Every structure is written in C-alpha cells, then in structure tokens.
Amino acid sequence: MFIFLFILVAGLVLIYANVSPVAPGKKGKLIALGILISIFLGMFFRDTLVGCAVVAFISVWLCQALLLYIPWDLFRLGRRVVLRQAMSTRALMLASRILLAATVLLTIGLFVYGVPHNGNYRLLETTVKLPSSHVVVASTDSAAVADSSVTDSSVVTLQALSGFTAVFFSDVHVDPLFRRAKLERMIASVDSIAPDYLLFGGDLADVSTMQLDEWGYDSLFKKLTSKAKVAAVAINGNHESMQERGGSDPDAWMRKVGFVVLDDSSACIGQACFAGRTDFQVARRRGIERVPLASLAPNDSVRPWILMDHQPKGIEPEYSGRLPDFALSGHTHNGQFFPGTIVINFVWRLAFGEGMLDGVRWLVSAGVDCWGPPVRAGSNADMWVIRFTLDK
Template structure:
C-alpha cells in the first residue's frame, strides 16, 4: 500500500513538473537562453521537493526546513501553473481553427509572464494569510438551566507542529493564545503534524508549557497524531507539555460544565458519543471536541451544547475550499442544529505548503455563557 502511494505521488509530480517545464520552455522561446534558465530552475526545485519528500525528517533541522519551504512552494506553484497552462493550450488549440491571435510566440510569452506573476502574487498573499491569523469571535449561550456565568475559551486546531512548522511557530501561537487572556484553552486535534521526534528535538514542550489558562489546557487527537510513532508517545508529549489529553474522556470544569474529548474517527474502535454521555449530569452544559466534522447529528441527538471541530483547513487552497463546502455539512464556520452550536475552524496552522490561498488561518475566541 505504501509503495503504491509512493509510485502515485512520484507519477503525479513527474506529470506536473514535466508538463509545466516543457510548456514553459516553449512559451519562452522568443527569449532565447532564458528558457534554459527556467528549465534548470525547475529541475533544481523538483530535486528539493523530491529530497524533502523522501528524507526530509532525517536531514539536519535547518536544512530540512529550507527544503520543505522551497519544495512545497514549488509544488503549489506548478499545480497552479499546470492548470493555467492547460487553459492557455485550449486557447491556442481554438486559435488553430479560428486564427484570432496574430502573433502566437508573443502571446505565449505574455501569457507566461502574466500567469507566473499572478501565481507569485497569490502565493505572497497566501503566505501572509497563513502568518497573520485572524481572531474569530463567537458568543454562545448554552441551552441549559442558566447559572448566569460565562467562560472565555480559546479554541485552536491543526497547528501541525513539526520540522516544517517549527519552534518559532509554537512560540508565536502560544503568544497569540496568551494575548487573548483565556479562561480555558481547547486544542481540537492535529497539534502534532506526524511525529513527536521533531517537537522534542526543538524542545517545543517548553514553549507549550507557557500557555496561560485559568482552567487548564485540554486537547484531543486528530488523524495526524496517528501517523507517527504511536498514540502513547503523543500522550507522553502532551503530558510533559502540561496539556491534558482527552481520549474518549470527559472532564468537569469549575463543577459547572463538561468538556468531552473524542478520539479521532480514524480509530474505528472509538467510543460512541452516546456512551461518553452516559454518566454525565444532563442539566450541565457540554462542550464536545471532535477533530473531524462528520455526523453532526450525533451531537444534536445527544444534546451537546457546543461542538468544536477542525481538520478541513477550509480547503487551505482555492478551489479546494469549494470542494470542502460540498464534502461536509459544515466544512468551515458556524452552524446551529436545533439547540447545538457547531463551529468548524479553518485551523491555526497548515499542512505542507505555508500558504493560505483563498482561505485564512484563525484562532477562535468564544464567550460561552451558561
């Protein structure tokens, strides 16, 4: 299975690189030797992408991070370039029948310039949107007997900390969380990108310990925590980071309300939500953390007051955000189903390329009244 995945990925990369390089060289034909510079640059960047893909985590950290940024940036660039060149080729094919382009070589060169400039600008904006998260503000009232109280919650998801999103991002995220002066911090999965090895190498536990919260820091597992050494190693890392992991568990906060943390649905043996609700005082509000926003009716049926999810990144890149809207009942943002409030965050971090094209990184601040 892993070999098949590897072959598929390499085949797709070769198709993208081969087509964009071939057409790029042809589009630059009127500029003479510049086409060879483009081809050489494409070859070097492809090698960085391949090296990062094959052995990134075994390289020295600074080199791995550089290769990761360059390689993933090139990947995003050629994906957009691939589809843009396809559109140009459709225009050129139509021109062979209708002859509406007077100077084809010049048209190709201008198209190349406009397309590459547009992609670079979009990537620049996308990197800014990743590095400058917005603060999403919510005010939620639980549908339970009123105690005339409230709690300020900071919810984050999909930090994807690792050798790519390294220590500086952990420090940045902790600072951003603390600036909100939260009562309670909830991490809704995929805090670890894959392996805790890189986090330990960078002593990120020391940074995560600095999160300031009156009522504690609680987290659930996402699918990416299952891709590394194992859940037990992740649990140990959370423990030394002063983060309480809820794996099909609940905790009573202030003796006032519950937080339930579900294991990720990648574990087919996870407990049902009904079982997790079994012994709880139904008069108290319940906040559910469930990384992947599937089967939202479960929360409604169990009279959950607030469900927080992540996972989707809101697509991370245009037009995948449009696909996400079709895949999920709620792929991003706020939804109310009966008396259950649901918020699916786009996530604070990213997976892979450090860009948010058509989307936005975010931290969620919730004033939860009960």
C-alpha cells in the same frame, strides 16, 4: 484515501505531460522528471528546512499549475477534434514555456503576499447561550477539577447566572518553517484573555516529538497550557497519525506539556463536560473503529456538553440521544489559498465559522497556522474566544 491517491497520481501525470514540451526531446522530459523527483525528495526530507521549503513551494505551484493546465489541455483536445490535427511542436513549446512561467510567477506572488499574511492570526469571538436546562457550575473541590475522570455533579455547587470562557485553536503544524514567534504571541494572547479552558483541536506538528523537544517547544507549550484557569483539553488530528507512523507518541507528548488529551473519551472538568473523538485517520492507522458517540455522552446532565472532533463531518446518522450543546473542529484551513478557498466549500458542509451540523451548533476554525506552505490568500489564521453564558 484511494480517491486522494488517484487524484494525486492523475495530477502528477498531467504535470509531466504539460512541462515536458518546454524543451525539445529528452531535455524537456528531464525537466519534467526533475520536478516530480523534487516533490518526492522534498517529502522524504520534510523534517529539514530545505525539504520543507521545497514541499511548500511545490505544493502551491502544483495548485496554480493545474489551474492553468487543465483548461489548456481541454482547449488542445477540442482544437484537435475540430481541426483534426495536432498543434505544431514549435507552438506547443512556446505555449508550454508561457504557461510554466505564468504558474511560477503566480506561485511567487502568493508567497510574497501569503507568507506575511499567515504570520498573523485573528482573534475571533462568539457567545454560546447554554440552554436553561443547564446550570453553569464551579467546583468547590480543587482535586476534583484536576481529576479528568470526575463525572459526579455532586462535587460541584451551583453558581447561578455565571458563565465561563474558552480559547479554541487548531492546526498548529509545527515544522521547520513554523515561526516560533507566533506561538509566543499565542501565549501572550491567551494570558491576556485568562480563559477558564484552553481547547486544542488537533494537528500539533509535522515533525517528531523528539524534534519538538530539541527545538524547545515542550517548554513553550507548557507556558501556553498553564494559562488556562481550569484545564487545557486537546484531541488528536489526522497529522497525529503521521507522527504515530514515524514512531512518535503525540498524545503522550501533549499530556506531558499539560493537556488533558481525550482520545475517544470524555471528562467532566469544572464547569463543563468534554468529549474528544479520535480522528478518522488516527483510527484507521491503528486499525480500530471509532467509539460510537453514544458511548461518549456524559452521564452528567447538569453541566454543558462540548464535543471536539478534528474533522467537521458531523455526527453519525444512527446516533440518537442527547445532542452536544456545542462542537468544535479544525482541519479545513478554510482552503488556505486560492483555489482551495473556493473548492473547500464543495468538500465540507461547514468549512469555516459557525453553523449547524446534524442538529448541533458547530464551530470550525481555519487553523492558527498552515500545513506545508505557510501561505494564506483568501483565508485568515485564527484563534477563537468563546464565551459560554446562561440563556436567561
């Protein structure tokens, strides 16, 4: 958190220093100060359409501005060292105006391409072959399926050579710029797939749960969760910590619309066992430690174990014991837009798609929508169809 704040402050200082020379004297400083003020005002009124739009534009512009300003400042520094004289005020003003215009044009270009591109999402598919030590099962007791506390495999009967299907999505980030039509298309997609499980990887919204109700998202999410034949399972993400800080209870809201919410807890439901971890930032906001993975491992050794953790950090090094059969995360957005799409691969060991983390087969979704700017360039919004089969 402190590193992030340091980078943010350093970036804002760099922006101020490079924008202020666009006009002489106080006029340039006021322009630069106005940009910084608009950033903070946008964040303060982010639950409004205007505030959200300001934050969206500034977020993309900041990335493009830093991309050009950093090498420009290095060039100026090198020039001063070699020539031992500063650039003339006139030349600096001209260069600053050109750079500012270039960053604005880049940002506009990203919005022209990236907003329509984000309006769609890809349905990606993968198959998970379960180890032969597992037998996929189906419950004969409908009450047992509905009760997320059931962990006794005696309530199930063996169903040989069978499997189950899950639809996984993450990072909805409902806000004033979120397109309601996208959620309606998601409902239609899930309805056509008719999965056994609907799995949500966290980061529900960037507004209060009260606003979600006012905008009618409670009824839409109820429709979405009703499409799961066995259960809809959800975890919290780092943005749920922001909702909690604002007085909302996102976990309770998700339960209200039909999710089984796993908040550092486990549940064996129907054909599979799930462990959902509390997000790191949610735990930090609550002032608690995350429950060790060993405490979340299911006692049921028959059904496969699926781990859900919003941030793909892997499992703690000190953990020893049965490994999950599969793990799911979101959070990264696969960088969302350039240059994030490049930087993201240096931040996370697995930024998108399937791979291995700490000996566990892991899948990281790029998210079905975006945080802040609804812009995607170099990445795609996605939902995953996961088919679990027996490894014969």
